[in-house]
Amino acid sequence: MKHLTTEWPLLKELEEQLVRTLQKVFAVLLAALLEEIDQQLAEARDKRRYQLKDKRPTTIQTLFGEVTFRRNYYYDRQAGAYTFLLDAELGFDGAQSISPCLEETAVELAVECSSYRKAARTLESIVGYAVMSHEAIRQLVLEAPVSLHHPVSKRHGRVLFVEADGLFISRQGKGKRAKEEKILAVHEGWKRNGSQLELVNRRHYLHEGAGDVWERFEEWLMNEYAYDPCRDLLIINGDAASWITACREYFGKRACFQLDRFHVARELRQCL
Known part of the structure; x- marks a missing residue:
């Protein structure tokens, strides 16, 4: 039996290399396809209505990686x-530079993963570079459409109630200021x-260490x-x-903040 002297990469490495190679091929094919569709639209357009000004290049991020092509303006x-x-x-906006499929994948990963950072790392492992x-x-999650008016039988999702407060704790030692927990x-x-x-299902979150409170809290949720x-x-009360x-600002339209009753009553008393 002849002994092989050539060292082959592991199957995992072969698979990864092939995926990246195919991504590059698909990116070239997608760019060519988009330009071909654009040319057909140019030939079939109402020339009295649409005046061709020029061709403009654009680059969008896709699941195949970066795709650069030219389209008629x-x-x-x-x-x-x-x-x-x-x-x-x-049905896409070339000015946003993100393909609809990549955007949808990113939002789905944000929902499935335990944090946005983990979603970004997972997306990077899929595409092959830090795409987002x-x-x-x-x-993207904040801008995703939210419908609050489903019929009761078709309503999805839950409402979580949050009570936020700061507790000042005295610290030992002369001149040390109280710390807010x-x-x-x-x-x-x-x-x-x-x-x-x-x-129902009450839990408590104590913010410790560095990092944004609401980002860490969302990961905890x-x-x-x-x-x-x-x-x-x-529904955030505080x-x-x-x-x-x-x-x-952090949650946008996905949260409703309201001043708690104690502070509402205090503000009213001060106005009297």
């Missing part, structure tokens, strides 16, 4: 605006237990409550401390 005489017929025909930051994925209590509503009402940022809504009201 028109002036729509009827609408009085400039447009790309290719974008309208295929964790913050970019979070913004950021505490968030979470529950899924109320249920009656005899003559009493009790909170994903682990403790299987929180789905595309379906679940948050005072007007800056770190608490920052939840409005």
